[in-house]
Amino acid sequence: MEPEPDPKLYEQINSLTQPGRERSLKEMQPGPWDTVHVFEEYTSKEQIERTIGTGIGIDDYTGPGQLFFFMSAGKVFRAVELDASRVPGGTYSSGVVLRGGPIPGGVRLEVVDPK
Template sequence: MITKDPELTERLRALSRCGGEVRFADLAPGDWDRVHVFGEGVTRERVERTLGSPVPMDEFFMTSGHLLAFQRGAQVRRIVLSTPANLATGSYSADAVLRVDAPLRPAIIRVVEP
């Protein structure tokens, strides 16, 4: 089930506004070791192929923002809707660093693996 996480959304907005960097695991605490960031327009088929399990969602993700799918091994822990859509899509480890070098409006948050 896809849920909203207002605290995570606010932490992402603050990073975008203020700049700096933070480890993904520190920004989104929990029992996970991998996060998959999907953007608007992604298909359910692609999400399920990436996660390796069924996901209760429409055929297309057509909401402005991102889906953040947190996994521990092969188990999906949670899938969160995050706005605004300012994260680089891809798959990242918990140790990846989210970085905003110069706060611009809107700032794109880069994700850098260690």
């Protein structure tokens, strides 16, 4: 599955960069997903495929930005490419909350995952 751009999701995530702002990723990306894998730029195709457990329709990911693979019961539900790196790379549950960092306008968000 090839990741598609999602300007709306990007805008919603980007709006959280101020201290005190937070929102559940599930609110921004509804659906039956239970896990999300976030990959940063310069991630190999092999690493992405190994993590998500299936082939993808792209070469090594060089960015700029991030890839989000929303998974449902081990299968890709949706794949998205966002224009900027706001969320630390990793694997998170559907309960993940994104929160603005302590620096106003900071580029990275804090991740709170109740796993």
